[in-house]
Amino acid sequence: MSKRESSKYKIDRRMGENIWGRPKSPVNRREYGPGQHGQRRKGKLSDFGVQLRAKQKLKGYYGDIREKQFRKIYEEANRRKGDTPENLIGLLESRLDAIVYRAKFVPTVFAARQFVNHGHVSVNGVRTNIPSFRCKPGDVIEVREKSKQLVIVLEATQLAERDVPDYIEADHNKMVATFVRVPGLSDVPYAVQMEPNLVVEFYSR
Structure with a gap:
């Protein structure tokens, strides 16, 4: 259980956001990332970096789903009719x-x-x-x-x-x-802004 707890807080600090909106999140006290280089000034992210960050944040939110499993969810969302970002959120919330x-x-x-x-x-x-x-x-x-x-x-x-x-x-x-x-993006009570459209762009490259 302690391993999961530390993982949860590392995700928060890596993202620099309290992604679950929990009062005990370390981001409430330290907005910089973990480790000895966490306080370095961050440069502007490239388009790829922005897309990767959006994917990591959404994947982390649902318990840090394994990459292989997360990609399969994206691929099913992409196969389905309709808006792929909305389909992606719907599949994640149906777990x-x-x-x-x-x-x-x-x-x-x-x-x-x-x-x-x-x-x-x-x-x-x-x-x-x-x-x-x-x-x-x-x-x-x-x-x-x-x-x-x-x-x-x-x-x-x-x-x-x-x-x-x-x-x-x-x-x-x-x-x-x-x-x-099955909810759409606007129905889901995320504590921070999620950008599934960027996740779709990441996998569509």
Whole structure:
């Protein structure tokens, strides 16, 4: 768990932004990057650098998804009809770990991945331990009975720093959430600006 915590804060500092909007983020105290060269004056980024940074930020936000997996998500978004950046966000927000995080069953997206991995969640009554499992509108996600009293769950539901978005209906008394619809970019409550259009440009080079 400590490895994940440090990874989370390194992402914040590397990006120079509090990408999850958490009050404990080190960026709130130090806006420069980690390491001995973190305070060096940053030069202007090239177009490639801007695109790469946008990709790293979006990939990091969802728990630092592996590059191979993230590229596959992009490729599927590109194959689908419609706007590729919107499709990309929709696919990322349809992941089971993202929905568990959005429903406030856990405090962080890293915890969501571990929570699902450890078998604490069911989808439509079936135990599911794959964080990347893609949910469809109407799917019901539930914290399993034996897991509902875990401290991490009880604390997460009381977090005041974020709300459950309107594309998810969550009942924290029953610890059940329904994925109502696939959201677009404007529906997702990112704490900082995400630029999926730049991610598409990065992979389209």
